[in-house]
Amino acid sequence: MFTNFFFELKKAKVPVTIREYLGLIEALKAGVHSYKIDDFYYLSRLCLVKDEKNFDKFDRVFCHVFKGLESVSEDQLAQIPEEWLRKLAEKTLTEEEKKLIESLGGWDKLMETLKKRLEEQKGRHQGGSKWIGTAGTSPFGAYGYNPEGVRIGQDKSRNRRAVKVWDKREYQNLNEDVALGVRNIKVALKRLRQFARQGAPEELDLDTTIHKTAENAGYLDIVMRPERRNRVKVLMFFDIGGSMDDHIKDCEELFSAARTEFKHMEYFYFHNCLYERVWKDNRRRHTEVTQTWKVLHTYPHDYKVIFVGDATMSPYEIAYPGGSVEHWNEEAGQAWMERVLHVYHRAIWLNPVAEQYWEHTPSIKMMRQLMTNRMFPLTLEGLTRGMKELAR
Amino acid sequence: MRFQGTDSYVATDDLMIAVNASIALQRPLLVKGEPGTGKTMLAFEVAKALKKPLIQWHIKSTTKAQQGLYEYDAVSRLRDSQLGDGRVSDIHNYIVKGKLWEAFTAPESVVLLIDEIDKADIEFPNDLLLELDRMEFFVYETQEVVKAVNRPIVIISSNNEKELPDAFLRRCFFHYIRFPDKETMLRIIDSHYPGIQKALVREALGIFYEIRDVPGLKKKPSTSELLDWLKLLMVEDMPAETLRSRDPKTIIPPLHGALLKNEQDVHLFERLAFLSKRERG
Numbered sequence: 251m252f253t254n255f256f257f258e259l260k261k262a263k264v265p266v267t268i269r270e271y272l273g274l275i276e277a278l279k280a281g282v283h284s285y286k287i288d289d290f291y292y293l294s295r296l297c298l299v300k301d302e303k304n305f306d307k308f309d310r311v312f313c314h315v316f317k318g319l320e321s322v323s324e325d326q327l328a329q330i331p332e333e334w335l336r337k338l339a340e341k342t343l344t345e346e347e348k349k350l351i352e353s354l355g356g357w358d359k360l361m362e363t364l365k366k367r368l369e370e371q372k373g374r375h376q377g378g379s380k381w382i383g384t385a386g387t388s389p390f391g392a393y394g395y396n397p398e399g400v401r402i403g404q405d406k407s408r409n410r411r412a413v414k415v416w417d418k419r420e421y422q423n424l425n426e427d428v429a430l431g432v433r434n435i436k437v438a439l440k441r442l443r444q445f446a447r448q449g450a451p452e453e454l455d456l457d458t459t460i461h462k463t464a465e466n467a468g469y470l471d472i473v474m475r476p477e478r479r480n481r482v483k484v485l486m487f488f489d490i491g492g493s494m495d496d497h498i499k500d501c502e503e504l505f506s507a508a509r510t511e512f513k514h515m516e517y518f519y520f521h522n523c524l525y526e527r528v529w530k531d532n533r534r535r536h537t538e539v540t541q542t543w544k545v546l547h548t549y550p551h552d553y554k555v556i557f558v559g560d561a562t563m564s565p566y567e568i569a570y571p572g573g574s575v576e577h578w579n580e581e582a583g584q585a586w587m588e589r590v591l592h593v594y595h596r597a598i599w600l601n602p603v604a605e606q607y608w609e610h611t612p613s614i615k616m617m618r619q620l621m622t623n624r625m626f627p628l629t630l631e632g633l634t635r636g637m638k639e640l641a642r
Numbered sequence: 643m644r645f646q647g648t649d650s651y652v653a654t655d656d657l658m659i660a661v662n663a664s665i666a667l668q669r670p671l672l673v674k675g676e677p678g679t680g681k682t683m684l685a686f687e688v689a690k691a692l693k694k695p696l697i698q699w700h701i702k703s704t705t706k707a708q709q710g711l712y713e714y715d716a717v718s719r720l721r722d723s724q725l726g727d728g729r730v731s732d733i734h735n736y737i738v739k740g741k742l743w744e745a746f747t748a749p750e751s752v753v754l755l756i757d758e759i760d761k762a763d764i765e766f767p768n769d770l771l772l773e774l775d776r777m778e779f780f781v782y783e784t785q786e787v788v789k790a791v792n793r794p795i796v797i798i799s800s801n802n803e804k805e806l807p808d809a810f811l812r813r814c815f816f817h818y819i820r821f822p823d824k825e826t827m828l829r830i831i832d833s834h835y836p837g838i839q840k841a842l843v844r845e846a847l848g849i850f851y852e853i854r855d856v857p858g859l860k861k862k863p864s865t866s867e868l869l870d871w872l873k874l875l876m877v878e879d880m881p882a883e884t885l886r887s888r889d890p891k892t893i894i895p896p897l898h899g900a901l902l903k904n905e906q907d908v909h910l911f912e913r914l915a916f917l918s919k920r921e922r923g
Contacts, residue, residue, distance in 0.1 A: 265808070267812060269812050270812060273667070273669070273815075276667055277663050277666070277667055280663075280666045280667055282659065282662055282663040282666050282667075288655065289655070289659060292655065292656040292659045292660070293659055293663060295656075296656075296659065296660050296663055296815050296816065296817060297663070297815060299816060300672075300808075300811035300812070300814070300816045301805075301811070301816070302674060302818040305818065437802065437803060437804070437805075440803075440804060443764075456716065456717075460716050460720070463720065468720075468723060468724065470720070470724075
């Protein structure tokens with residue numbers, strides 16, 4: 251019945267399964283809702299979406315699949331958006347205008363472009379020459395000057411309900427890539443947990459005590475064991491200064507979350523690329539430095555390494571000796587990165603630069619290659635992916 | 643049997659559909675939302691509206707799924723055996739029923755609240771899959787199956803501290819309580835304090851949403867904080883004019899302690915209020 255809707259949701263990466271779909275059908279059969287589109291929206295969201303961060307995606311798909319349904323009567327509920335578009339346009343276009351459209355490459359092509367733009371465009375638009383809106387020169391829109399334009403949403407549809415729930419996109423902020431805050435980061439970091447019992451026995455091991463007592467012919471034999479604790483150990487390297495100044499807030503939040511989340515956490519700063527020395531206090535970066543060799547020797551290989559940096563620099567800074575902008579480095583940054591990665595098998599790079607720009611910056615591409623693709627954007631979603639990688 | 647909200651609880655359309663769907667299809671309802679938007683209250687109000695008893699199971703970080711089913715009190719049996727107590731021979735004496743067992747065997751269908759499920763260990767929800775799905779479990783010690791006589795209405799609240807496993811989510815209906823808009827908020831206030839002055843509410847709400855819009859607050863005030871604050875204002879008999887005039891000496895709203903629970907937030911708010919006053923002045 252709503253298979254199209256179901257597959258559209260899947261396409262939009264909303265995690266839905268057959269089980270949820272059947273749940274929706276069951277709920278519809280049980281007659282939980284009245285036959286109003288709003289109720290149907292709430293009910294389908296209830297059944298199909300299991301996380302508020304997917305609400306926004308759901309809203310978009312819902313809007314796309316059921317476009318136009320709210321204005322037709324209930325017995326016509328089977329209309330598909332394409333037909334609806336066609337009807338709307340046919341009603342508003344004169345014969346002459348239609349001929350013009352034919353001359354411009356035909357009806358189907360125009361409709362196809364229109365549909366594509368409807369999908370691309372979110373929100374109201376006015377003026378301009380491409381988007382659908384009012385008073386523009388684009389072929390799609392209303393009150394415009396383009397005679398071959400398709401009118402959308404003029405006079406006749408004004409009596410429709412003003413704003414639809416799913417059109418408001420109220421859950422946009424809950425979308426994963428948007429919000430980042432100390433608390434959210436902590437939740438993401440929680441994925442990196444390794445519980446183990448180590449240290450002094452402090453807790454009564456009830457099961458073994460009972461077992462031992464039974465073996466001991468009923469005389470008490472108490473067994474103690476150490477408590478379970480998060481044993482994960484993390485080594486963090488922060489890029490600081492220069493282009494990183496733009497991302498200072500994100501890094502601060504990440505740092506404070508990591509400090510409270512990981513009991514065993516060590517951090518060092520570097521600039522642009524890792525070289526033979528790192529430092530712990532940025533104000534005394536030239537006087538109090540730690541040799542990178544020492545770091546490699548101090549922290550055993552079961553530490554997990556997280557680099558935080560934008561990796562945006564000149565490629566020379568990675569590839570050549572003496573490439574550093576701050577000092578003369580005997581060995582290339584590349585060599586140092588390889589050394590670190592050789593000691594610590596679990597390592598990731600978190601990059602505050604948005605993922606879509608990575609391809610356009612050669613140094614990011616190089617660094618990503620060095621990290622064997624283990625570079626993740628500094629967003630909630632990226633953090634989660636990164637933690638998964640580290641926890642493997 | 644339909645839930646429509648109660649005198650003291652304003653349920654929005656989507657929440658009503660969620661509750662009614664989970665009652666009709668006998669599936670657990672998972673409720674998430676900002677702290678203070680009435681997740682736990684929902685279970686209380688559903689129980690009240692449907693006139694059913696409420697069984698609450700509050701989850702802590704140390705709670706195990708097994709504790710909700712039953713616990714075998716081995717230690718007291720051991721003690722009794724060493725003292726030669728006659729009860730020892732019957733193992734039933736040492737099986738302590740958990741909240742789920744209680745809910746399953748209650749004479750009438752009950753509302754079961756599993757509060758703050760995200761506090762427990764990551765594996766906790768997985769250990770309850772079958773129990774919540776089929777509403778039955780097996781007692782190993784006595785070799786019996788406990789099956790729900792009347793399937794309880796299960797409401798589960800989560801504060802999003804941990805992500806819940808997919809298999810668990812698939813068995814639940816999911817509802818996210820949005821932060822109420824002004825209109826809903828007025829209804830909520832009205833249901834709590836029926837006689838309250840309209841002018842006071844208007845001024846207070848203005849300030850409240852203003853505070854919520856302050857960027858960078860560590861903890862945004864929520865519905866429950868607003869209600870507390872209003873109550874304080876009423877107790878102090880604060881006239882609406884005081885809220886409106888905003889005495890320049892007291893930039894921050896009176897009795898702000900009910901709204902801002904963190905001294906950094908108070909500082910931040912003071913700074914911003916000071917700046918905006920300077921711009922206006």
